[in-house]
Amino acid sequence: MAEPVLEIRNLEKSFGALKATDDVSLDLRSGEIHALIGPNGAGKSTLVQQIAGSLKPDSGTILFQGRDVSGLDMAARARLGMGRTFQISSLAGEFSALRNVMLAVQASxxxxxxxxxxxxxxxxxxxxAREALSRVGLSDRASVPAAELSHGERRQLEIAIALAQGARAFLLDEPMAGMGPEGSQALTRFLDTLRAQAPVLLIEHDMDAVFALADRISVLVYGRIVATGTVEEIRNDPAVREAYLGEGA
Amino acid sequence: MNRETLVNALLILGLLAAPFAADAMGEPFYVTLATRIAILALAATGLNIALGLGGLVSFGHAAFFGIGGYAAGILATHAFNAEPLLFGLPGTNQMVSIWLAAVAAAGMAALLIGLISLRTSGVYFIMITLAFAQMIYYFAISWPAYGGEDGLSIYVRNAFPGTNTMRPMSFFLIAAGLLLAGLAFFALLRNSRFGAALQAGRQNEIRLAAVGIAPFRIRLVAFVLSAMMTGVAGALFADLNRFVSPSMLSWHMSGELIVLIILGGVGRLAGPLAGAIVYVLFEFALGGVTEHWQLFLGLVLLCVVLFARGGVVGLLAGRARHG
Structure with a gap:
């Protein structure tokens, strides 16, 4: 088996008495979609922020393409190829969609x-930049300021930006959140093709999408990873059923 | 041609035409007034790089304005007295050399101030830039070699090849030429890759970092460029008044530069020029009637902030478009 693209070892993060990340280890292998699921407040976004470099862990290491990136800031990790989308879209609102993507091209x-x-x-x-916009289906909205795009379009734009960065790994923080059923389905089809380009760490609430897409799933509960496995293994794991899917699910 | 281009062209043509008309009518005072507008507009255009494009509200740009002014005053004094300055280097009364010295000195100061102050943001950044500028202000007051509190006179306006700078029209054309160069630089910068990163950092610094551009370095370079332009304006201002005093370094001056930009339009190419026109004309028209003219300026500023956020340029040309 090849070396994982992204490897997290024994990550810890506490906010006062609350352990938001409790000895988390996980990896992301080339060509896969690795979904991270868990109930609200499980610490999924806290984990993504530590991986991307916007939050400093208390201890543990993060290896990206075999290199320890724990000491690097967000911009340095992005330059190494971490393409991140945000739970709440984060864009340069006055710039058009095209200029937002051009900024990523310029950065790379x-x-x-x-x-x-x-x-x-x-x-x-x-x-x-136009190429990346066309891949996510935003070509005809290229000249619209990002602040005037719809919620779903802003999510697509963030993915186009990550594409234009030439990301070596995608960190997608709830890309389906707030999207209608059609939007979710279209995005599911798109993400399915994305893993051929670079592996995807997918944080998502939409179970249909996760079960349709994921090669592996890790389940995070109260900051701890309680199980990692294939879709079948996770579906049948009693601990997961109890903690997350609920009794009788 | 879009509306903003038209507004910009009219403002620049107006500034260029007025002194010729005044000169033809034998009113050199108005030429000096236009020169003052051009110099303040140049200083504020410098600040507009940091404040308008980068969102960096520097409340300490008087430091760079004053450093430019003192560069002119000190070099001219040494040249006048034929005393060597440092390490046997002579002073100079050549404007071009003085401008280069002003750019270098303001740039160095901005690098040091920026390295520290750009680690903060928001109101802390405002306060720390103010604090640095006030430190330099008090230093100038307590430095007797160059006049201390009384300031420093420049007995003969510094020289520019091929012209007599004591003629108001000649000096106006020099100042206007530098203003046009400054505006051209601002326009190029705004549309460049650097400008894109700088403006993206103002809109959303997380986004800038997430694509892989560290905001700090972009802002530091912008802060230095901004200070350099304001420094050149300071050197011109010293030559205009043939006098430099610590008041050029005081926080009132920093505030005045910010007011010019807000009056004219934050981040707009001709914003500082429009602001300087309004400010200087206000000062001229009301300053003779009442010494409390700034009260009325305050009311105008209040109206701009409440009802016309885009300033004069925003009012005339509509909202900014980023393409």
């Missing part, structure tokens, strides 16, 4: 200290 080219050439006439930024 490492060329933000250029002071004179106008970006709106720079094909090396515009072309890859």
């Amino acid at each position: 080219a490492g060329s933000s200290f250029r002071f004179f050439r106008p970006v709106m006439r720079d094909a090396s930024l515009i072309e890859p």
Whole structure:
């Protein structure tokens, strides 16, 4: 088996007496969608924030492509290829959808200290950005300011940004949240194709999507991973049924 | 041509045309007034890089304005007295050399101030930039070698090749030329990759970091560039008045620069120019009637903040578009 793209070892994070992350270890292998599920308040978003670098763990290590990234900030991890989407969309609201994606292209080219050439006439930024927008189906909304996009479109835009970053791993924090059934289905079909490009750590509440997509599932309860396995194993795990799916589910 | 381009062109043409009309009518005072507008607009255009594009509310830009002013005053004094300055280097009365010195000095100061203050944000950033500027202000007051509290006179306006800078029209054209260069620089910067990152950081710094661009470095460079432009304006301001005093470094000056931008339009290309026109004309028209003219300016500012957030440019040209 190849070395995992992302490997988390013994991560710990407490807020006062509350253990939000309790000795969490998990990995993300090339080509897979690894879903992270758990009831509200289980610490899923806290975990994503620590992986992405916006929250500092108390202890433990995070290896990304074999490299310890625990000491790096969010921007440095993003440059190494962590493509993250947010539970609540986080975009440059005044910029058009296209310019939001162009910013990611520019970041991945490492060329933000250029002071004179106008970006709106720079094909090396515009072309890859349009390509990413078209992959998520936002081509005809390219010139709309991000703040004026619908909720679902903003989620698609965040994924387009992660694509344009040339992400080596995707961290998607509840990409289906607040989307209608049709939007969820379309996004499920899209995410299905995404794993061929880079593995996906998918934090999601939508069980239909998780069971349809995941190669493996980890279940987080009160900050601890209580089980990791395939869809079948998780469905039949008594501890999981009790803790998460509820009795008789 | 869109409406903002038209508004910008009219403001610039207005500034350029007015002194020619005044000069033709033999009213050199109005030429000096237009020069004052151009210089304040240049200083505020510098601040507009940090404040307008980057969202960095620096309440200490008087430091860079004053440092530019003192660079001019100190170099000119040494040249006038034929005393060497440092390590045997002479002073100079050449404007171009003085501008370079002002840019270097303001840039260095901004690098040091920025390295510390940009680690904070919001109201802390405002306060820490204010604190640094006040430190420099009190330093200037207590530095007797260059006039201390009384300031420093420049006996003859510094020289520019091929022209007599004591002629008001000549000096106006120099100041206007630098303002146009400053505006061109601002426009290029705003549309560049650097400008995109800087503006994205103002809108959402988490987003900027999440794509892999560290906001701190972008902001530090922007802060330094911003200070450099304000520093050049300070050198011109010293030459305009042929006098430098610690008041150029005081927090009133920092506040005045922010007021110019808010009056004219935050982040807009011609915002600082529009603001400087309104401010200087207000000062001129009401300053003669009452010494409390700033009370009326305050009312105007209040109206802008409450009813016309985009300032003069926003009122005339509508909301900014980012493409």
